[in-house]
Amino acid sequence: MRIATWNVNSVNARLETVTRWFEEAQPDVACLQEIKCVNEKFPAEAFERLGYNLAVHGQKSYNGVAILSKTPLEDVRRGLPGDDTDEQARYLEAVVSGPQPVRVASIYLPNGNPTGTEKFAYKLAWMERLRRHAEELLGYEEPLALVGDYNVIPEDRDAEFPKNWVEDALYQPESRAAFRSLKWLGLTEAYLQADGAPGAYTFWDYQAGAWQRNNGIRIDHALLSPQAADKLRGVSIHRDVRSWDKPSDHVPLVVELDL
């Protein structure tokens, strides 16, 4: 089973690019972030034509997450528990049905810039809510994949030019510590486990020729429960998609499990 995560930076503005990738890569499950539309505006038919079932948690203009699956989705949960006043659509969870079901979450973790503002505080609070929720999910002792745009650069080697990021929310010690504390619950970071080579990035800014200079960062991640990590076969980053016409600034990350 191939589970993909991809921040598409507007599913409607980029529908042709996104569906082209689906046709080529044929993921069994795909978690999308930054769909940037309400549920009613999600281009459901385009994906249903490709054989996908879908769950969408959208929002006007910003954020928005979705899960697409070739098998039916069950136990769909919208929103991250822990704050009833949070209206940002950044978390969607569902169980992918099949002989060996997998629980999957599509995560769009807050950016948090600029640091020292309420946006950064929101990022850290959101990460703490995610940690608590992940702790509960791990208690199920099931195959679980928490995938998405974490907006965290875990280590120096996850940036081509680490010095560019020292003031950035994605690279603050607090952001990185929160990411580590999530992993320390007992989650396996799929890329490090299956590959781990430095210089692999998932995001290149649109500005200042970042792609041409390979000024990239690795901020899209897949965290696996022990029951899923045991079945980890491999991970691939679809880097070439960044050079397509009308690209997202993120590229797909694909995890392959023996399930």
Place this chain on the structure above:
DNA sequence: ATGACTAAACTCTTTAGA
């Protein structure tokens, strides 16, 4: 020191992204 791109919307600028 600044801006560079891209998208969305109560669009001819502003906000947000990372």
